[in-house]
Amino acid sequence: MKALIIFGSPRKNGDTANLVKTFLDNFDGEVDFVYAFKNADNGGISPCINCIACKKSDCIIKDDFSKILKDDYDILLIASPIYMSNLPGPMLNVISRFNYFFHSGKKLARQKTGVLILAGGGHGAKRIQGNSNEDLAIRQASFIFAKTNSTLNEENIVLSLNTDKLPAKDDFVAQEKVKQIAQKLNNSYGI
Numbered sequence: 570m571k572a573l574i575i576f577g578s579p580r581k582n583g584d585t586a587n588l589v590k591t592f593l594d595n596f597d598g599e600v601d602f603v604y605a606f607k608n609a610d611n612g613g614i615s616p617c618i619n620c621i622a623c624k625k626s627d628c629i630i631k632d633d634f635s636k637i638l639k640d641d642y643d644i645l646l647i648a649s650p651i652y653m654s655n656l657p658g659p660m661l662n663v664i665s666r667f668n669y670f671f672h673s674g675k676k677l678a679r680q681k682t683g684v685l686i687l688a689g690g691g692h693g694a695k696r697i698q699g700n701s702n703e704d705l706a707i708r709q710a711s712f713i714f715a716k717t718n719s720t721l722n723e724e725n726i727v728l729s730l731n732t733d734k735l736p737a738k739d740d741f742v743a744q745e746k747v748k749q750i751a752q753k754l755n756n757s758y759g760i
């Protein structure tokens with residue numbers, strides 16, 4: 570059982586990281602990370618530049634997006650903060666890279682379980698053209714799940730909102746839900 574984590578926060582010890590830590594503490598399988606943001610340890614994910622090389626060959630951008638394409642994982646965990654009601658810009662870089670599938674005609678065959686963790690500083694009920702704050706980010710993440718052949722069920726969505734007042738590390742409900750998801754994955758994948 571392997572989980573690939575697409576990590577969308579620039580903060581190594583922030584709210585998203587804290588919830589991911591709880592997942593790691595309770596998950597028994599192998600884990601690998603794709604960091605959307607560039608930091609001291611990795612180059613992040615670059616956006617698609619529409620060179621269309623992928624019509625004939627592999628993507629020419631050499632970064633960890635290749636881990637997503639490798640298709641050797643059973644669980645795709647997207648963990649991210651909400652920025653201006655959207656996923657942060659580098660997560661949209663990740664989304665742009667699925668242009669590879671459009672031009673190459675390739676698909677990921679392996680069936681995966683999707684898990685989504687979102688952290689937001691606000692209350693999450695702000696209306697943006699009829700949709701709540703977190704809806705937009707969920708829809709953006711859902712695009713990634715769809716493109717990677719990952720099924721996201723309602724019970725595998727964890728929202729830790731209001732982190733300005735209640736940091737995710739103290740959000741008992743969200744922490745408990747992450748723990749339960751990890752334990753359920755251990756059971757369902759037979760570890």
Ligand SMILES: Cc1cc2nc3c(=O)[nH]c(=O)nc-3n(C[C@H](O)[C@H](O)[C@H](O)COP(=O)(O)O)c2cc1C
Nearest residue numbers: 578583584585650651652653654688689690691732
């Ligand atoms: C540029 C920026 C935009 C933000 N926009 C929102 C927002 O629209 N809604 C919200 O609930 N929180 C927003 N926040 C707050 C973060 O989502 C919140 O602090 C979150 O817990 C950060 O998670 P992290 O520590 O994992 O990076 C924003 C933060 C930043 C830096």
